[in-house]
Amino acid sequence: MRVGMETHPFAAAPADSPTLESLSVEPLLTxxxxxxxxxxxxxxxxxxxxxxxxGLMGVPAWxxxxxxxxxxxxxxxSVWRRDVRHWRARAEGRLPQDWPLLAGYEVRQTMFFDDEEHRAARQTYHSAMRPFQDGHSPEGWELRAAVARYADELVGMLAAESGRVGFADLAAQYTRPLLLMVTTKLFGCPVELSDEIVMDLWRMLDGGPDAGPATGRVLGxxxxxxxxxxxxxxEDLTSYMLLADPTxxxxxxxxxxxxxxVYLNDIxxxxVCNTLLEVLRGNASVRRSLSAGQVGETVNRAALANPPTANLCFRFxxxxxxLGNFWIRAGDIVSPSVASAHRDLLAIQSSHLVDSAISTRAHLAWGAGPHQCPSAARELAGTIMTTAVGRIFEHFAKAELTLPPDQLPWRSGPVVRGLRLLPVRYELSAGVVVPGPPEGAEKTDGVVAVPEAERQRSGLLGALRRMMFGGRKA
Ligand code: HEM
Incomplete structure (x- = not known):
């Protein structure tokens, strides 16, 4: 029982301040x-x-x-907790049955841990990711080489299919398969991960009607x-996680x-797509040599304009x-909107009050505070992004969007916002050698065949066979 406000370190909400449940809310996802x-x-x-x-699919949230x-x-x-068990509406059984956004939150992992359990889990990540963090260790070097090789293979496949000059969807034909190949390698997965897994992750993140079964499939x-x-x-992340925490x-x-x-394949x-878009909307004819520094700055600009985790996961x-003009009650659900917060930074930037380089780096796309993206993960993501974006402009003499930027279709979920398509018309650079189609397949016009032995060496043949004949490994 409370004796009086002054003996209590924190105030309780005044009885006449409106509760979340008492307010009429407009649905966010329109x-x-x-x-x-x-x-x-x-x-x-x-x-x-x-x-x-x-309103988030029928449930009120701040x-x-x-x-x-x-x-x-x-x-x-200490105020904003991650564990879903703090959520009053859930604890009191007031959520609609099978509320689709709950499936992901019921998967207890580092992001939804608090305090000591959270700190121990971060330490495990710190040790397990260290070998991949930079290019000085054998694992780090190999991963970097692999990302570049996969990128080259995928551009080769594009060109084998559409020619030296053609149309491509850089989301579906380049970025998604690239990240799946990276995940397969990093996780030490004995079979190639397929696009099906990305679709299931989207069902979970966006609260599709089958979010529950989709979550179950990926978890399995x-x-x-x-x-x-x-x-x-x-020598993979999975094994190193076990080494770091055998329990x-x-x-x-x-x-x-x-x-x-999720972080690799969606975020x-x-x-990568947002950064490619940032370059493409700037120049119709793309320079071949985008320096690493320039790519880094472009990534920051893209992260500011379109952070992939637009609204971060719930806090309770x-x-x-x-907070703001309201009293948030204990156990209320809150989602911090990075995308909205970035509008404040963009406004400062356009007012010329602050040097633009300072404000692009103040972006919150990596999060902030104790749950922010671990530094090893950021380094890894940075390498993947720089390589993926860099290789495209290395291989393409020209690339231009085939839709005006404001007509590109986006996938806007409660958490993630990302491009559905990134359609371009490209022209390969003169020096790029394009592999021929596999034996028995019809040759595409303008495609220069490379010797069989060379194709075997580059690992392209298998990938081409799978693509052209649909023979995906199970
Ligand atoms: C450009 C790519 C990436 C972005 C923009 C990004 C962004 C974020 C953000 C915003 C958070 C905090 C979420 C929150 O507070 O609700 C986070 C956490 C996390 N990220 Fe990243 N991330 C990226 C890549 C990666 C990659 C490649 C990995 C791992 C391979 C990764 C692993 C993690 C982990 C383990 C956490 C949880 C940390 C915690 O809860 O303590 N991220 N990331």
């Missing part, structure tokens, strides 16, 4: 949000201030819109992979791999707390 989320954020700010109540408040939520872990695959690598350790069960490790699969992939208030 067709307007799909096309132009910026206008939706602006309207919510005008109406409610830095924090707004919104959306945090201003940079200052977003940073406060990300940094203050990742748990089997954990068991496989436990019996046959290799991890197959199920626990499977859940961690599941979350990393990093979207960041540990106690009553004032």
């Amino acid at each position: 067709s307007e949000f799909d096309v132009d989320p910026g206008s939706v954020y602006e309207r919510l700010r005008r109406t409610y201030g830095p924090v707004a109540p919104v 959306l945090v819109l201003d940079y200052r408040e977003v940073l406060e939520v990300l940094r203050n872990e 695959a990742m748990t089997r992979l954990a068991a496989h690598r436990r019996s046959r350790p290799g 991890l069960s197959d199920e626990q490790l499977g859940r961690e791999l599941f979350m990393n699969a 990093t992939g979207n960041m 208030a540990a106690r009553d707390v004032r």
